[in-house]
Amino acid sequence: MVTATAQPLLIPYPRSIEMREGYFVLTAKTGIINLSDKNNARLLKHYIEEDININLHEQRGDNNIFLITNRKLKESLGAEGYRMNISTDSIVIEGAENAGVFYGIQTLRQLAAQNRLAIPCMEIFDKPEYEWRDFMLDEARHFKGKVVVKQLLEEMAYLKMNKFHWHLTDDQGWRIEIEKYPRLTQVGAYRDSTQIGGWNSPLYDVNIHGGYYTQEDIREIVDFAAERHIEIVPEIEMPGHTSAAIAAYPELGSLKTPPTVATYFNPTWGVFNVADERVIQFIQDVFDEIFDLFPSRYIHIGGDEVHPESWEANSDISRFMKEKNLDNYSEVQMLFTNRVASLIHSKGRTMIGWNDIMGKNIHEWADSDNESTHALAPYAVVQFWKGDTALIAEALKQGHRVINSSHRDTYLDYNYTKIPLKKAYDFSPFPKGIDRKYKPLLLGSGCQMWSEWIPRIEDMQRQVFPRIAAYAESGWTIENKKNFTRFSTSLSQILIPRWKQKNIAWHKESTPQAE
Ligand code: ACM
Numbered sequence: 001m002v003t004a005t006a007q008p009l010l011i012p013y014p015r016s017i018e019m020r021e022g023y024f025v026l027t028a029k030t031g032i033i034n035l036s037d038k039n040n041a042r043l044l045k046h047y048i049e050e051d052i053n054i055n056l057h058e059q060r061g062d063n064n065i066f067l068i069t070n071r072k073l074k075e076s077l078g079a080e081g082y083r084m085n086i087s088t089d090s091i092v093i094e095g096a097e098n099a100g101v102f103y104g105i106q107t108l109r110q111l112a113a114q115n116r117l118a119i120p121c122m123e124i125f126d127k128p129e130y131e132w133r134d135f136m137l138d139e140a141r142h143f144k145g146k147v148v149v150k151q152l153l154e155e156m157a158y159l160k161m162n163k164f165h166w167h168l169t170d171d172q173g174w175r176i177e178i179e180k181y182p183r184l185t186q187v188g189a190y191r192d193s194t195q196i197g198g199w200n201s202p203l204y205d206v207n208i209h210g211g212y213y214t215q216e217d218i219r220e221i222v223d224f225a226a227e228r229h230i231e232i233v234p235e236i237e238m239p240g241h242t243s244a245a246i247a248a249y250p251e252l253g254s255l256k257t258p259p260t261v262a263t264y265f266n267p268t269w270g271v272f273n274v275a276d277e278r279v280i281q282f283i284q285d286v287f288d289e290i291f292d293l294f295p296s297r298y299i300h301i302g303g304d305e306v307h308p309e310s311w312e313a314n315s316d317i318s319r320f321m322k323e324k325n326l327d328n329y330s331e332v333q334m335l336f337t338n339r340v341a342s343l344i345h346s347k348g349r350t351m352i353g354w355n356d357i358m359g360k361n362i363h364e365w366a367d368s369d370n371e372s373t374h375a376l377a378p379y380a381v382v383q384f385w386k387g388d389t390a391l392i393a394e395a396l397k398q399g400h401r402v403i404n405s406s407h408r409d410t411y412l413d414y415n416y417t418k419i420p421l422k423k424a425y426d427f428s429p430f431p432k433g434i435d436r437k438y439k440p441l442l443l444g445s446g447c448q449m450w451s452e453w454i455p456r457i458e459d460m461q462r463q464v465f466p467r468i469a470a471y472a473e474s475g476w477t478i479e480n481k482k483n484f485t486r487f488s489t490s491l492s493q494i495l496i497p498r499w500k501q502k503n504i505a506w507h508k509e510s511t512p513q514a515e
Pocket of ligand 1: 305
C-alpha cells in the first residue's frame with residue numbers, strides 16, 4: 001500500500017495545494033490528451049520516460065493526463081501560472097499560456113518522482129511571484145560547451161527558472177561567432193595561459209584555453225531553451241571587459257598598445273574607444289547578428305567596471321569630452337550607454353546593464369567625483385549587483401525596471417561560507433525597506449555563475465547545486481510560503497536523487513540531510 005506524503009515535496013513550492021482522497025496510478029496505459037502545444041505533450045512523454053521509465057501514449061488510455069492551454073484563464077493564472085487537478089481517473093493541467101502548462105508538467109514530474117506510480121489526488125493552484133528568474137553562466141572565463149549548457153537549461157526548467165543570462169564575451173574570451181568579424185573568434189576565443197590559484201596569484205596554467213559557439217550552435221541552444229520556456233539573454237560586454245574583442249580588432253581599443261586576450265582575471269584596461277565611430281559601427285554590426293540569433297526581448301550590454309585609465313591616456317576621448325561638455329568618465333560612459341540603449345530600443349528590444357550604468361560611484365577604486373549628472377535612458381533595465389541597496393530604490397524611483405542580483409546574496413562563485421544554502425534561500429528579490437508600490441518594476445532576481453576559478457565542470461556544478469534550487473524558490477514562491485525545513489527535505493528527497501542520477505555534482509556539506 002502506497003501512502004501519500006502529508007505534504008508534497010516540491011521545489012519551488014506552489015501557491016496553494018489542497019489534498020484529496022485517493023490516488024491517480026500512472027502506468028504504461030496512461031494516455032496524454034493534448035489540448036496545448038505539441039511541444040508540451042512531447043516533453044511530458046519524454047520526461048516521464050526518462051524520469052521513471054514509463055512510456056505514455058498520446059491517445060486516450062485507461063486513465064489520462066489532459067494538457068490544456070486555455071486563454072480564458074489569463075486573469076487568474078497570468079502568463080506562467082497553472083492549475084492542476086489530480087483525481088483518481090485523470091490529471092488535468094491547465095495554463096492560460098503554454099508556459100503555464102509546461103510548469104504544471106514540472107510539478108507533475110516531481111510528484112511522480114516522490115510517489116512512484118501512485119500520485120495522491122490534490123488540487124494545485126500556482127503562479128510565480130516574480131517574472132524574472134534567471135541563472136547566469138559566464139563562459140568567457142572558462143568555456144564549457146553545449147552539452148553542459150543544455151544540461152543546465154534542463155535543470156533550470158525542472159526548477160521553473162525562465163531566463164538564461166549568457167555571459168558570452170569578456171576580457172578573457174569571445175565565445176560567439178560573428179560572421180562579419182571572424183577574428184573575434186579566430187583570435188578572441190583563445191588565450192595562451194590562464195591565471196590559477198586566486199585573484200592575486202602569480203601562478204598560471206600554461207595550456208591554451210578556448211572555444212566558441214558557431215551560429216548554428218547558438219540557434220540549436222536557443223531552440224532547446226525556447227521549448228523549455230527559457231528566454232536566452234545574451235550578454236555582450238561594453239565598453240569595458242573587452243580585451244578579447246580589442247585583441248581581435250585593435251582599432252576598437254583606447255590604448256596605443258592593444259591588449260592581448262587576457263590571461264589573468266582582475267578587470268583589465270581593455271576598454272572601447274567610445275569616441276571613435278568605428279566602435280559604434282562595430283556594435284551595430286554585431287547586434288544585427290545578435291538580434292537575428294536571439295529572439296529574446298532583452299539584450300545585456302554588461303557595462304560594469306569600466307577602468308578609466310585607458311580613457312585618460314586617449315586624446316580622442318579628451319576631445320570628445322570637450323565637444324560634448326562631459327565632466328568625467330562616468331558621463332562618457334553614460335552618453336555611450338544611452339546611444340547603445342537607443343540602438344537596441346529602435347529594434348524593439350530592451351537593454352539591460354549592470355548597475356554601473358546608472359553612473360553612480362560603486363567602486364572602491366574609482367574617484368569619488370566620478371559620477372554622472374546625466375540620466376540613464378528610462379527604458380533601460382538595471383541589474384543591481386553592487387553598492388548600497390538605496391541604489392535599487394533610486395533606480396525604481398527613476399522608473400527603471402530592476403533585477404536584483406546583489407553580489408552578497410546571489411553570486412554563485414562565492415563559497416559556501418560566504419553564501420551558505422540558508423542565506424541563498426532567505427534571499428528575497430524585493431529588498432527590505434523599499435516601498436511595495438515599486439513591486440511591478442522589480443522584475444525578479446538572478447544568480448550568477450562567474451567562472452574565473454571553475455575550469456572544471458564538476459567545480460562549476462558544486463557552486464551551482466544546490467544553491468540554484470534556493471534561488472528558484474525565492475523567485476517563484478510567495479514569501480509567506482517559504483520554509484527552509486521543507487525545502488531541505490525536498491532537496492534531499494527529490495533533487496539530490498535526481499542530480500545523482502544525472503551525474504551532476506553538488507555541494508554535499510550544505511545539504512546535511514542528503515543520503
Ligand atoms: C560583475 O560582477 N562585474 C557584474
